[in-house]
Amino acid sequence: MHPAPSVIIFTVLSGLGLGMLAFLGIGVLDVQGVAAFMPFAIAFTFTITGLIASTFHLDNPQRAWRAFSQWKTSWLSREAWLSAATLSVMGIFAINNIFRGITISVLGWLGAGLAMATVVSTAMIYTQLKTVPRWNHWITPIHMLTLSLAGGAILMQHTSAALVLLTCAGLAQLAHWRIGDRQFAARGHSMETATGLGDRGSVRMFEPPHTGSNYLLKEMVYVVGRRHALKLRCIAFVTIVLLPFLIVVALPGGTLTTCFAITIFGLGTFTSRWLFFAEAEHVVALYYGKRDG
Amino acid sequence: MTELPETTQRKLGLVIDLDTCVGCHACVVACKGWNTENYGVPLSDVDAYGADPVGSFLNRVHSYEIAPTGGGCSQTVHFPKSCLHCDTAPCVTVCPTGASYKRSEDGIVLVDESACIGCGLCAWACPYGARELDQVAGVMKKCTLCVDRIYNENLEEVDRVPACVRTCPAGARHFGDLGDPDSDVSKLVAERGGFDLMPEQGTAPTNKYLPPRPKDRLTAQAADSSSLTPIAEEPKGFLGWLDMALEAL
Numbered sequence A: 001m002h003p004a005p006s007v008i009i010f011t012v013l014s015g016l017g018l019g020m021l022a023f024l025g026i027g028v029l030d031v032q033g034v035a036a037f038m039p040f041a042i043a044f045t046f047t048i049t050g051l052i053a054s055t056f057h058l059d060n061p062q063r064a065w066r067a068f069s070q071w072k073t074s075w076l077s078r079e080a081w082l083s084a085a086t087l088s089v090m091g092i093f094a095i096n097n098i099f100r101g102i103t104i105s106v107l108g109w110l111g112a113g114l115a116m117a118t119v120v121s122t123a124m125i126y127t128q129l130k131t132v133p134r135w136n137h138w139i140t141p142i143h144m145l146t147l148s149l150a151g152g153a154i155l156m157q158h159t160s161a162a163l164v165l166l167t168c169a170g171l172a173q174l175a176h177w178r179i180g181d182r183q184f185a186a187r188g189h190s191m192e193t194a195t196g197l198g199d200r201g202s203v204r205m206f207e208p209p210h211t212g213s214n215y216l217l218k219e220m221v222y223v224v225g226r227r228h229a230l231k232l233r234c235i236a237f238v239t240i241v242l243l244p245f246l247i248v249v250a251l252p253g254g255t256l257t258t259c260f261a262i263t264i265f266g267l268g269t270f271t272s273r274w275l276f277f278a279e280a281e282h283v284v285a286l287y288y289g290k291r292d293g
Numbered sequence B: 001m002t003e004l005p006e007t008t009q010r011k012l013g014l015v016i017d018l019d020t021c022v023g024c025h026a027c028v029v030a031c032k033g034w035n036t037e038n039y040g041v042p043l044s045d046v047d048a049y050g051a052d053p054v055g056s057f058l059n060r061v062h063s064y065e066i067a068p069t070g071g072g073c074s075q076t077v078h079f080p081k082s083c084l085h086c087d088t089a090p091c092v093t094v095c096p097t098g099a100s101y102k103r104s105e106d107g108i109v110l111v112d113e114s115a116c117i118g119c120g121l122c123a124w125a126c127p128y129g130a131r132e133l134d135q136v137a138g139v140m141k142k143c144t145l146c147v148d149r150i151y152n153e154n155l156e157e158v159d160r161v162p163a164c165v166r167t168c169p170a171g172a173r174h175f176g177d178l179g180d181p182d183s184d185v186s187k188l189v190a191e192r193g194g195f196d197l198m199p200e201q202g203t204a205p206t207n208k209y210l211p212p213r214p215k216d217r218l219t220a221q222a223a224d225s226s227s228l229t230p231i232a233e234e235p236k237g238f239l240g241w242l243d244m245a246l247e248a249l
């Protein structure tokens, strides 16, 4: 699948922001008044920047409000509702914390739940697609959720939570790669099932339907960069798990350390998310003979 | 809107005969022509005369080669592909805006372009590559089963079929109600063993494909060339002289 920058920026930044909002909601940082301003501002900035980036993926964003209408069947629509609900609930929670100095913990817990539900709904947009076997597995939401929470914990400067969650995110990442690598073959999709001609023999492309490229090939048969996938996986793993873990453990806590840790972690998450798309193979590639069945 | 109808009164669709299709792409051109001028925004082309042309099409013809399991000659199969108007269309349920829908009266899957935000998710959900996001208008294009022809009383009765079916010079495309077991198309599917594409995706497509018939094989008798008796004899007389003269040149 084509790794569109807008979608990568969206999922990474809103994931970080929502992870932090969840921690703020459950009251990990027990501060009120002016001291609470910065943490909330950071969490909202990440989340909202991400959401804005997502609209750049739409060709007709002026109609984006319509995306709220189909929550009964569409995960994308549910994500729209959940993100709006999270921002509203956590917004009220934050205003009360900052300006009135009171913590309405029911609201906080609700907001935290909604934040996590938003991350899961984003993941479900990919997980639901049977056409992309690599994504179509329960490990996908766990992968995205653990990354979001680990990022949130780093931003919250909560060392013990960060260490546990970084470990979980690392394990989920490894599992996502390992399971993902086998999914396509496990599903039994091949040029033979795609064309229905398998009972006669083996099928190969003779002539493609068009000499140039098209939307399908650009969007769903993205093959650039797969050559470097292994190297990028190593870079992603080191920057998501190992380096942030070392930084959090070894360096003295403080703003500078947090900035350093989150920058490294963020770069790792971007790399991982780029691979998430670039390595994902869509079954339509079979019709173009672009995959050895 | 994106909830699928439990049943549809009719299941209109196409039956494509892989035995007969000659891969002429006439259906591709007819489809592009009709659908550029009618339902929805035109099917755009970008850089049409340049080095890297791309365009939107609702129907495309692939060509495959089968290497037979038992050995022997390979077989070329031309393979037209457009939306299969699936019964459990995954492209419909993922749409966040309700732009994508399946009609309960005839099962046709359509896009209401005025509600489409161009997110592309429906194209991701389709296993068959039947949806293309128009690169100029930014809305999703897909086969409409020529909904603006098949019910169009301004057209002659004979023209009230999809443009591709009307144009196919080989008679490889058939249009009808696949929900009615007594329709011509249903009978054709039963008779010829029509099949679904990628059935393991669980999309329950309406469109069916008829398998190519096995190639003729050389029988032992035909292979024995001694059984062929020459029908032309050595030329004599004037023709014989001409033959010799030409040979000598």
Ligand code: SF4
Pocket (backbone or CB within 6 Å): B082, B083, B084, B085, B086, B089, B090, B091, B092, B109, B125, B126, B127, B128, B129, B130, B131, B142, B203
């Ligand atoms: S062929 Fe693709 S676009 Fe058409 S109904 Fe089926 S899933 Fe949807």
Ligand code: SF4
Pocket (backbone or CB within 6 Å): B094, B095, B096, B097, B098, B099, B100, B111, B115, B116, B117, B118, B119, B120, B121, B122, B123, B139, B140
């Ligand atoms: S591209 Fe349009 S039709 Fe397709 S899912 Fe998005 S809004 Fe719906």
Ligand code: SF4
Pocket (backbone or CB within 6 Å): B020, B021, B022, B023, B024, B025, B026, B027, B028, B061, B078, B080, B167, B168, B169, B170, B171, B172, B173
């Ligand atoms: S017009 Fe008919 S013969 Fe020609 S490519 Fe289309 S289906 Fe095949």
